[in-house]
Amino acid sequence: MINRRKLLKTLATVPFVGSFIGLQELGAKNIGTNTVAAKLERDFFKELGLRTFINAAGTYTSMTGSLMPEEVTQAISYGASEYVNLDDLQDKVGERIAELLSCEYATVTSGCFGAMSIAMAGVLCGDDPKKVKQLPRTEGWANEVIIQEGHQIGYAQALTNVGAKVVLVKTAKELEKAISKKTALLWYLNANTENGAIRWEEFVALGKKHNIPTFIDCAADVPPVSNLFRFTKMGFDMVAFSGGKGLRGPQSAGLLLGKRKYIEAARMHTPPRGETIGRGMKVNKEEVLGMLVALEMYLQKDHDKEWKLWEDQIDLISNSAKSVAGVSTEIHVPKHANHVPSLRIRWDQNKVKITPNEARKQLREGHPSIQTVGNNESIGITTWMMVPGQERIVAKRLQEILKSAT
Numbered sequence: 240m241i242n243r244r245k246l247l248k249t250l251a252t253v254p255f256v257g258s259f260i261g262l263q264e265l266g267a268k269n270i271g272t273n274t275v276a277a278k279l280e281r282d283f284f285k286e287l288g289l290r291t292f293i294n295a296a297g298t299y300t301s302m303t304g305s306l307m308p309e310e311v312t313q314a315i316s317y318g319a320s321e322y323v324n325l326d327d328l329q330d331k332v333g334e335r336i337a338e339l340l341s342c343e344y345a346t347v348t349s350g351c352f353g354a355m356s357i358a359m360a361g362v363l364c365g366d367d368p369k370k371v372k373q374l375p376r377t378e379g380w381a382n383e384v385i386i387q388e389g390h391q392i393g394y395a396q397a398l399t400n401v402g403a404k405v406v407l408v409k410t411a412k413e414l415e416k417a418i419s420k421k422t423a424l425l426w427y428l429n430a431n432t433e434n435g436a437i438r439w440e441e442f443v444a445l446g447k448k449h450n451i452p453t454f455i456d457c458a459a460d461v462p463p464v465s466n467l468f469r470f471t472k473m474g475f476d477m478v479a480f481s482g483g484k485g486l487r488g489p490q491s492a493g494l495l496l497g498k499r500k501y502i503e504a505a506r507m508h509t510p511p512r513g514e515t516i517g518r519g520m521k522v523n524k525e526e527v528l529g530m531l532v533a534l535e536m537y538l539q540k541d542h543d544k545e546w547k548l549w550e551d552q553i554d555l556i557s558n559s560a561k562s563v564a565g566v567s568t569e570i571h572v573p574k575h576a577n578h579v580p581s582l583r584i585r586w587d588q589n590k591v592k593i594t595p596n597e598a599r600k601q602l603r604e605g606h607p608s609i610q611t612v613g614n615n616e617s618i619g620i621t622t623w624m625m626v627p628g629q630e631r632i633v634a635k636r637l638q639e640i641l642k643s644a645t
């Protein structure tokens with residue numbers, strides 16, 4: 240049977256129109272399987288009775304995040320085959336990442352949520368080992384974290400889990416009024432920038448004015464690559480990214496960047512140290528190396544070329560859907576977080592007699608299975624988490640489903 244590499248190579252040379260019959264002959268149903276499965280003796284997900292799918296949705300934890308480049312999985316395999324001192328490894332990798340990203344210091348965390356928890360824990364306890372053992376009991380300490388109301392989403396649980404109390408404010412004036420000797424941290428959610436009255440620079444300035452550290456959650460904020468540098472430079476004391484979203488590192492890893500003092504305090508809560516709130520947020524050599532190499536790969540990437548690929552893929556799917564009478568599409572790029580070309584597809588249900596949810600179900604249950612986002616108004620698609628070539632299958636399946644409902 241033709242291997243996947245060859246298939247994708249072949250696909251790249253096949254023009255879009257009329258390529259679908261060829262695809263099926265090539266065994267297109269295998270294109271939904273993972274990149275290395277074809278090379279391995281065992282197909283683990285299949286053995287477990289699990290279906291893999293084409294990810295036309297985006298970076299979702301429930302869909303296991305992103306796919307890692309081979310260089311990253313090699314780094315993970317390398318890590319799995321040698322011993323090293325864990326703290327020494329984190330020290331060295333922290334220095335290396337700080338150098339790559341021109342910031343003071345860095346550490347690899349168990350994800351953005353994990354970065355938030357250990358950063359908060361570090362702020363609460365400073366370098367006091369007695370306090371470290373006490374978390375999440377913080378009565379009588381400076382334990383309040385101030386958040387703009389429009390930035391308050393479920394992920395603030397990462398802060399309250401370690402003993403912080405959330406104080407919500409709407410304006411800069413309210414924020415200044417809320418500051419007291421109980422204030423430990425000012426927390427900013429980049430994704431919700433448009434929902435808050437206080438913007439980055441002003442937020443940082445307020446922190447500096449009152450001598451309170453600032454943290455920005457940038458979990459889903461690459462691309463653009465510039466965000467990896469922008470917020471530490473702007474003066475946020477701590478900046479966190481998910482490792483397994485746009486960076487395509489391990490889904491169980493993330494980055495905490497910023498001031499050495501806060502990152503060192505955060506690390507007091509992480510393994511190998513026990514009796515800490517962060518003992519369960521372990522990252523081992525495999526994630527640490529995987530994260531470093533994912534970051535290196537991401538920085539080396541031709542971002543313009545990748546963007547153009549995403550635009551072309553989205554255009555392809557959009558045009559394919561629009562070829563069905565009654566269907567309309569809209570291409571948009573979210574301003575903050577998941578900043579990638581994204582497609583929304585709607586139709587006149589008098590002409591195309593299927594609901595978006597039913598169409599999504601058919602995509603999901605078809606061969607190969609295709610995951611999208613949406614509701615009963617529209618279907619949402621992004622291509623950045625696909626293996627290049629899969630956009631053709633998505634375009635074809637979507638067109639088939641919509642057409643058969645006319």
Ligand SMILES: *Cc1c(COP(=O)(O)O)cnc(C)c1O
Pocket residue numbers: 300349350351352353394428430456457458459480481482483490492493
């Ligand atoms: C995904 C996400 C997180 C959690 O990140 P993990 O790396 O999955 O721990 C936190 N905040 C925001 C805004 C996110 O999008």
